Amino acid sequence: MRYFIELSYRGTAYHGWQTQANGVSVQTTLESALTQRxxxxxxxxxxxxxxxxxxxxxxFAHFDVDEPLDLTEAFIYSINCMLPEDIAIHTIFPVRPKDHARFSAKSRYYQYHVTRQKDAFHSNLTYHFRPKLDIDRMNKACELLLQHTNFQSFSKARANVNHFHCKLDFAYWKHTNEDCLTFHIKADRFLWGMVRTIVGTMLEIGQERMSLDQFEQIILARDRTVAGRAAPANGLYLVEVGYPVAVLENRT
Structure with missing residues (x-):
């Protein structure tokens, strides 16, 4: 039987989601707790x-087991007790054998948080960036971004993919308060390092250090070396993974 897990995590202490040979990953930590339980x-x-x-x-993630699980609140609580406090399982639910956490997903939605004020309690959760930014120019750059589908210029050079095309649903910047700015972007897929490189490049636009014409030429160049520096990882959040209704029908 196949089960989906819905979870959240603070990525500060981890070398990413995927199992790594030289560091602790979210995947390895989750597998260890499930194996123990x-x-x-x-x-x-x-x-x-x-x-x-x-x-x-x-x-979301999926795993397979031979026999049905007793998905009580106590069962999920027991696994959460085995996990570190920066990883939390919200629910586990059965899906069809063909449902796949990666390949059944239709969209991913990311946010990137920038703050002008240093915060002692959120130093690893937002990007502290002091220069004043022109949000109107940055949103005009988003309008240009939405006119394209090839984002090779924003992908890490070592990305092992068949193509660099992504279909964007939206991309925009919005103030969450006077000192905080959030970038919202949703697409059917993302390339390795894509969101952080887009953010880093748009910060150049927001400081008027890059024109909108230059930004479009970067997109058209399909060359990572011409784009801006990637923004730090600590401001980036995966906030939603979209699936067909049938996949999530047993989610509680």
Whole structure:
């Protein structure tokens, strides 16, 4: 039987989602807790790979077992007790054998949080960036971004993918308060390092250090070396993974 896990995590202490040879990952930590609780080796497949230091308010993964699980509140609580405090399982629910955490997903929605004021309690959860930014120019850049589908210029050079096309649903900047600014972006898929590189490049636009014409030429160049520096990982959050209704029908 196949089960989906809905979870969240603070990525500060981890070398990303995927199992790493040289560091602790979210995937490895989750597998260890499930293996301990179920008494047999458990492998999980995530909806996508978040980089080192990136957070997730909503992430999904699936795993397979031979027999049905007794999905009580106490069962999920017991697994959460085995997990560190920066990883939390919200629910576990059965899905069809063909449902896949990664390949059944239709969209991913990310947010990137920038703050002008230093905050002792959120130093690893937002990007402290002091320069004043022109949000109107940055949103004009978002309008240009939405006119394109090839984002090779914003992908890490070592990305092992068949193509660099992504269909964006939206991209925009919005003030959450006077000192905090959030970038919202949703697409059917994302390339390795794509969101952070877009953010880093748009921060150049917001400081009027790059024109909108230059930004579009970066997109058209399909060359990572011409785009801006990637923004730090600590401001990035995976906030929603979209699935067909049938996949989530047993979610509680």
């Amino acid at each position: 179920l008494g047999k080796p458990i492998y999980v497949m995530g909806s996508g790979r978040t980089d080192a230091g990136v957070h997730a308010k909503e992430q």
